[in-house]
Amino acid sequence: MKKTAKLLIASAMTAVLALAGCAQTPSEPIVIGSQAYYSNEIIAEAYALVLEDAGYTVDRQFSLGQRDVYVPALLSGEVDLFPEYTGNLLQYFDATATATAADDVYSALTAALPAGLSALEMSGASDQDSYNVTANFAAQNNLTSIGDLAALTGLKLGGAPELAERPYGPTGLDSFYGVKVEFEATGDATVEALVAGLVNMANVYSADPRIQQLGLVTLADPLGLFLASNVVPIASDAVDQKARDLINKVSQAMTAQDLIAMNVRSVQEQLSPNQIAREWLFSKGLIK
Amino acid sequence: MFSLADLWMWFAEPENWLGRYGLLNLLGEHLAISLSSILLASLLALPLGILIGHLGKGEALVVGLSSISRAIPTMGLLFALVMLLGIVNRELAVTLALAAIAVPPILAGAYSGISTIERSTKVAAIAQGMRPIQLIWHVELPLAASSIIGGLRIAFIQVVSTVVLAPLVGLGGLGFAIIQGLALRDFAQVTAGAIAIVLLTLFGNLVLGMLQQKTRLSTLRQIRAR
Secondary structure, three states: OHHHHHHHHHHHHHHHHHHHOOOOOOOOOEEEEOOOOHHHHHHHHHHHHHHHHOOOOEEEEOOOOOHHHHHHHHHOOOOOEEEEEHHHHHHHHOOOOOOOOHHHHHHHHHHHOOOOEEEOOOOOOEOOEEEEEOHHHHHHHOOOEHHHHHHOOOEEEEEOHHHHHOOOOHHHHHHHHOOOEEEEEOHHHHHHHHHOOOOOEEEEEOOOHHHHHOOOEEOEOOOOOOOOOEEEEEEEOOOOHHHHHHHHHHHHHOOHHHHHHHHHHHHHOOOOHHHHHHHHHHHOOOOO | OOOHHHHHHHHHOHHHOOOOOOHHHHHHHHHHHHHHHHHHHHHHHHHHHHHHHHHOOOHHHHHHHHHHHHHOOHHHHHHHHHHHHOHHHHHHHHHHHHHHHHHHHHHHHHHHHHHOOOHHHHHHHHHOOOOHHHHHHHHHHHHHHHHHHHHHHHHHHHHHHHHHHHHHHOOOOOHHHHHHHHHHOOHHHHHHHHHHHHHHHHHHHHHHHHHHHHHHHHHHHHHHHO
16 A cells, blocks of 8 residues: 555656656756666666766656556656666567567567657666576476476466466466476465475566575576566657667676676665665766 | 456456456455454454453553554554464464454444443343343343444454455465456456455445344344333
């Protein structure tokens, strides 16, 4: 309920800002949005800091919730810049998309984006769905790849409720790898359910720090069941070329390990997105 | 968005009614979680409320307990209990969290039903030689029955509408249809889940309301007959 309230306030604020910003002036701030997801907020903060460092005025509209809420805001020009993920965004615009490899997904996304929005350079950092098992379970059954599960019976798959219907859910597991599972909607407690043994395998985002912390084993996906989901900045036409170049430098500098390391700092050290992003940008020489 | 036709199609699809996460199974889970929480809350709150009403002592406890438990955010309590008891005991955690919101109305219903009985009625019963247990059983409980059921009615409405949170910790119930539907942008499913919860709440409210009305009337009739 708190989330909804935040969201309402955020959308009300963006609406007011949009009205107030009707007259175009050169000093109009670049509005940067983010999902209500701590890792996404860190990336958005990195964009904001780099632009501010170059003298731009930035308006942070973070924690805007899910795509249903913020994509319309991007399309209407209320938000100018947003950190996104190639695969998940592609599925939003084109539910029938078949590309799964990183480059294919990126070009499919570029084609699928509506007029007025463009995808800047994608980053090597990704945050995508992945199937994970506990180290014990992997050792007992000699598991390294999703296909290794096909030999096992009575498998229970845990994940968010929507996984039941996703193409990479139980149906995809069977058609790609011949793995048969019973689905258990474990919701927000998925990792806990995996560790407690309520399920044998679980869908966890690949940049989730708990994969490292709890020693989970991420199973390889050689057949491309999951869509690659690299971090990609989505910009509206209001973002000028100089700003785009600056953001592209951030994308080039951010590796998958960097993103995980920043997420770990957020979860373990409870640092603010601003501090984490600032220190990372500084270490890469992107801000002074 | 979606149209009424989509909603109709959703209800017409047998697959949406059957199976582990079908509407029927979710409805059963929803009722099971709700009723066990209300039962647990009643075991605690009914005897306590009756006792406090009977003795006329400890009203401060009733007021205190109600205000404390109303100030606790249910969702926070739910997650805290799951962490405390472990994910393996999530059923217990959810039942306890829901029982916590069911206790105040049940307690208040039992307490106020008994404490508002006319003093002369109690004195008359004692004058006839009734022992405290007889006074409670034959006089106070029948006269308070309507108020007690009123408390249960409020508890039922609150609990049934809060079980919707259970899927967040991996349990079922009708909230699953809403939470999954939102993520899949299947608004027909979201609406169908919401309609099911509303109907269940209204139905329970109707049944308990009728029961409340009936006990009130039968008490009145008994009083007139005497």
